[in-house]
Amino acid sequence: MSSVAGRTLVVGVCGGIAAYKVAGIVSTLVQRGADVHVVMTEAAQRFVAPLTFHALSANRVHTSLWEIRDREDHVLHVTLAHRAAALLIAPATADAIAKLVHGYAEDLLGAVALAARCPMILAPAMNSSMWEHPATRANVAALRARGWQIVGPESGFLAERERGVGRLAAEERIIAALEDAVARTHELEGQHVLVTAGATREAIDPVRFISNASTGAMGIEIAREATLRGAQVDLVLGPTHLDPPHGARAHRVESAREMHERVMALREGVHVIVAAAAVADWRPAVIFVQKVKKEDVDPMLRLERNPDILAQLGAAKGAAFLVGFAAETEHVEEHAREKLARKRLDLICVNDVSQPGIGFASAENEMLLLWEHGREPLERASKREIAARIWDRIATLRGAERAHEGEA
Numbered sequence: 001m002s003s004v005a006g007r008t009l010v011v012g013v014c015g016g017i018a019a020y021k022v023a024g025i026v027s028t029l030v031q032r033g034a035d036v037h038v039v040m041t042e043a044a045q046r047f048v049a050p051l052t053f054h055a056l057s058a059n060r061v062h063t064s065l066w067e068i069r070d071r072e073d074h075v076l077h078v079t080l081a082h083r084a085a086a087l088l089i090a091p092a093t094a095d096a097i098a099k100l101v102h103g104y105a106e107d108l109l110g111a112v113a114l115a116a117r118c119p120m121i122l123a124p125a126m127n128s129s130m131w132e133h134p135a136t137r138a139n140v141a142a143l144r145a146r147g148w149q150i151v152g153p154e155s156g157f158l159a160e161r162e163r164g165v166g167r168l169a170a171e172e173r174i175i176a177a178l179e180d181a182v183a184r185t186h187e188l189e190g191q192h193v194l195v196t197a198g199a200t201r202e203a204i205d206p207v208r209f210i211s212n213a214s215t216g217a218m219g220i221e222i223a224r225e226a227t228l229r230g231a232q233v234d235l236v237l238g239p240t241h242l243d244p245p246h247g248a249r250a251h252r253v254e255s256a257r258e259m260h261e262r263v264m265a266l267r268e269g270v271h272v273i274v275a276a277a278a279v280a281d282w283r284p285a286v287i288f289v290q291k292v293k294k295e296d297v298d299p300m301l302r303l304e305r306n307p308d309i310l311a312q313l314g315a316a317k318g319a320a321f322l323v324g325f326a327a328e329t330e331h332v333e334e335h336a337r338e339k340l341a342r343k344r345l346d347l348i349c350v351n352d353v354s355q356p357g358i359g360f361a362s363a364e365n366e367m368l369l370l371w372e373h374g375r376e377p378l379e380r381a382s383k384r385e386i387a388a389r390i391w392d393r394i395a396t397l398r399g400a401e402r403a404h405e406g407e408a
């Protein structure tokens with residue numbers, strides 16, 4: 001059975017010639033048992049009549065923020081957004097993409113997209129020169145960074161009678177992306193996940209600190225993916241310019257000791273803990289109350305050890321599935337396996353940071369996952385995709401654990 005059967009899907013149609021192809025997509029989704037609600041922009045209605053989608057979906061087609069409605073959907077954009085198991089926008093035009101980036105909510109589709117917390121899939125279609133324009137590239141990258149999954153466009157014959165990249169992705173690809181996204185939304189339902197992310201800052205005086213290059217991006221993606229899979233997520237986040245994902249409860253901390261305290265206060269009843277933070281191992285033994293003057297001190301910093309949060313979680317190991325991270329520059333697998341055992345982890349995700357473009361502050365990652373009886377190398381991919389693969393692995397290992405307990 002398709003994962004979309006019995007689920008509510010919102011399909012946003014924008015004004016591009018590929019709008020007619022979305023009729024086929026809606027029809028297929030309905031045949032697979034989905035309850036499909038179509039939202040059309042004004043421009044979309046110039047290409048396809050709302051009646052087409054009404055006939056296919058057997059639901060009222062939504063075209064305006066301003067229609068007065070019955071009681072249960074009186075705040076339509078919020079009701080639709082919250083009922084949706086997934087939101088698909090197809091064809092996503094250059095204009096619609098630009099508006100999504102800036103959070104415009106002047107029409108119904110913009111408002112629904114802002115209110116949605118479900119997996120969101122964007123299937124762009126436009127002329128290749130518009131697709132390749134730096135403005136569109138930057139806009140698409142911004143949406144991707146915010147959690148949108150981008151499907152296509154594909155290359156082929158365009159409406160302008162030329163060949164190029166810009167065709168709406170094939171129906172099967174779009175449907176497969178929706179089915180995958182919806183299938184995952186149940187995986188962590190009822191589960192409580194705790195994630196640490198980012199660097200910590202260890203104060204020297206009121207304006208100086210010791211820290212490292214971690215931006216928290218990997219941990220933020222781990223937290224985002226967990227929320228998309230239905231978990232309740234607490235994210236303990238060190239200082240970063242990045243935003244925590246929608247739907248996760250963010251706890252901002254500065255120092256390792258604050259991170260430690262917060263994690264210990266939150267860990268009760270948690271099912272999975274992922275420690276992706278790059279915690280400073282050392283802190284200055286003395287924090288100066290006033291800014292230190294050049295002339296003031298002998299330039300020696302005395303350091304003392306920070307608590308190892310993950311090792312403490314491992315030592316007091318309860319039922320939680322424990323995932324650690326490691327950044328290594330040599331003997332990568334050997335060092336990571338030693339850490340897996342010493343910190344009593346169920347899984348460790350290792351970066352070989354001696355390679356360029358990997359790990360800290362980079363958009364992509366390449367990892368090796370290690371657990372007691374196995375390993376899985378993950379090829380270079382966006383941190384978003386790596387996060388999804390990590391959760392897939394956690395699901396498999398926890399499933400095996402539960403099956404084993406069931407047998408015992």
Ligand code: C5P
Nearest residue numbers: 275276277279307308309310324325326
């Ligand atoms: O021992 P090492 O610092 O390489 O271990 C890395 C792992 O341990 C990461 O998962 C990191 O989040 C966690 N860690 C921690 N507290 C520390 C140091 C590391 O939780 N003080």
